[in-house]
Amino acid sequence: MEEKWVCSVQIWKEVFDRFDREAKKIEINEIYSIDEDAKETLQEKIKRMLVTEASQQEM
Numbered sequence: 001m002e003e004k005w006v007c008s009v010q011i012w013k014e015v016f017d018r019f020d021r022e023a024k025k026i027e028i029n030e031i032y033s034i035d036e037d038a039k040e041t042l043q044e045k046i047k048r049m050l051v052t053e054a055s056q057q058e059m
Helices: 036-058
Strands: 004-017 022-035
Touching: none
Parallel strands: none
Antiparallel strands: 004 022
16 A cells, blocks of 8 residues: 655745735745655755755845
């Protein structure tokens, strides 16, 4: 039997609201249903996203 994986990615971002000129925090939820072959690729993507976000916060 093929094993299925479900992965939820939760990302918090600050966005600028152009109407009231204040920064807002938004939450992005993405749920992936993936098979065994795609599991490693998704884990690498998540790591890249976290590294990219961390490097942007340092600026």
